[in-house]
Amino acid sequence: MIINVLMPTYNDEKTIIDALDSLKNQTYDKWHLTIVNDGSVDGTESLVKKYIKDNKLDKKITYIYQDNADQLNALKTGLNSIEDNDGLIFVLHSDDVMADNNVFKKAIEYFNKNKNIDAIISGYNIMNEKSEIVGFQKVKKYTNSFSNIPLMGLWLGRNLFVDVAFWKYKIYKEKVYYNYLTWNTPFWFCHENELSSLNVSNVDFPFFNYRVFEENYINNEIGLLNVLNGELRTLLLILNKVNIPFYKVQYLLFRIFNKLHLNYRVFYSKKRSKNIYNIIKFVINKRINDNELIKYKYYESILNFFKNYNEREIEIFNVKKEDVFVGSDARFFNKKMLDGSLPKLYDELFNYMNNGFNSIITDKKSYDNLVEILKFLDIYEYVKIKTK
Numbered sequence: 001m002i003i004n005v006l007m008p009t010y011n012d013e014k015t016i017i018d019a020l021d022s023l024k025n026q027t028y029d030k031w032h033l034t035i036v037n038d039g040s041v042d043g044t045e046s047l048v049k050k051y052i053k054d055n056k057l058d059k060k061i062t063y064i065y066q067d068n069a070d071q072l073n074a075l076k077t078g079l080n081s082i083e084d085n086d087g088l089i090f091v092l093h094s095d096d097v098m099a100d101n102n103v104f105k106k107a108i109e110y111f112n113k114n115k116n117i118d119a120i121i122s123g124y125n126i127m128n129e130k131s132e133i134v135g136f137q138k139v140k141k142y143t144n145s146f147s148n149i150p151l152m153g154l155w156l157g158r159n160l161f162v163d164v165a166f167w168k169y170k171i172y173k174e175k176v177y178y179n180y181l182t183w184n185t186p187f188w189f190c191h192e193n194e195l196s197s198l199n200v201s202n203v204d205f206p207f208f209n210y211r212v213f214e215e216n217y218i219n220n221e222i223g224l225l226n227v228l229n230g231e232l233r234t235l236l237l238i239l240n241k242v243n244i245p246f247y248k249v250q251y252l253l254f255r256i257f258n259k260l261h262l263n264y265r266v267f268y269s270k271k272r273s274k275n276i277y278n279i280i281k282f283v284i285n286k287r288i289n290d291n292e293l294i295k296y297k298y299y300e301s302i303l304n305f306f307k308n309y310n311e312r313e314i315e316i317f318n319v320k321k322e323d324v325f326v327g328s329d330a331r332f333f334n335k336k337m338l339d340g341s342l343p344k345l346y347d348e349l350f351n352y353m354n355n356g357f358n359s360i361i362t363d364k365k366s367y368d369n370l371v372e373i374l375k376f377l378d379i380y381e382y383v384k385i386k387t388k
Contacts, residue, residue, distance in 0.1 A: 039068030157235030
């Protein structure tokens with residue numbers, strides 16, 4: 001099997017050569033790397049091109065440049081450039097390195113012995129800016145059970161496992177592309193139709209060394225909002241189909257069990273939650289306090305939508321493709337929200353959301369675009385759309 005490696009990169013001239021060396025040194029040699037330079041303004045491009053030439057890797061590395069579109073869109077670009085195959089997909093970020101020279105070999109051996117697995121996950125080494133290993137991050141044991149979904153709902157919509165894995169190519173293109181790359185939800189969490197999960201296994205060898213430094217994604221306002229965007233979407237998809245009673249009590253119990261390295265059995269039923277407003281207020285306040293909400297119009301509006309949810313019908317017409325955001329566009333949406341440059345349609349929708357509604361009338365040409373927007377705003381599952 002070929003291992004298709006995707007590497008999104010943005011201004012990582014200080015670390016990308018280490019990442020490339022760790023690939024070049026893999027003992028399993030049947031791999032191909034696609035680097036997507038997501039609009040870097042440093043010396044990344046010249047370094048990569050020189051590396052490919054000096055190491056005669058033009059047949060093993062494809063280099064693509066695109067205007068800055070953020071990480072998930074860079075991964076889409078990379079995936080779309082790969083011809084269909086029966087191999088694997090692996091994502092290596094340009095500030096990380098492979099854990100050792102035999103990672104690919106071990107992954108291939110595992111998939112050869114376990115034909116029905118969709119993906120494998122593992123814990124990872126943590127390294128500092130000096131490339132020194134300073135710790136190890138364990139990963140929760142994955143079970144192929146529906147109970148992972150309500151448990152993730154209880155865990156504030158946060159991924160119970162990890163985003164990095166080895167995936168079968170076809171699974172990545174058919175499922176992960178929608179779950180993770182398009183809608184910024186955990187890759188294993190399937191929600192296009194009914195809620196379900198992929199067939200994933202833990203393995204006992206780490207895949208990569210994760211570099212921790214001040215510039216990490218989460219350590220800035222936009223990064224934090226992007227993370228919250230995915231967590232809130234995940235949570236609301238779950239709460240539409242799963243009721244978790246005594247949410248705050250169960251949340252505290254889960255945290256205690258987690259610290260004691262014990263498994264917590266979440267109590268739930270398969271029906272829409274009744275206390276959605278209280279739950280998402282609890283979740284949003286973990287990232288944004290009430291005094292700051294006025295700055296973040298969307299998060300203020302989503303709270304008011306569920307607080308004032310009622311049987312009201314509104315009208316939205318002439319929705320254009322350029323008004324649409326999906327999960328992979330979260331950074332652009334958040335930046336526009338902060339600087340007040342969102343399309344006018346969003347101010348209209350936020351006003352409607354603040355007063356609550358449950359039904360929308362639109363025109364047929366607007367229908368598909370409106371569906372995407374409502375999915376992005378996390379209310380699609382909670383409203384009916386009629387056309388005229």
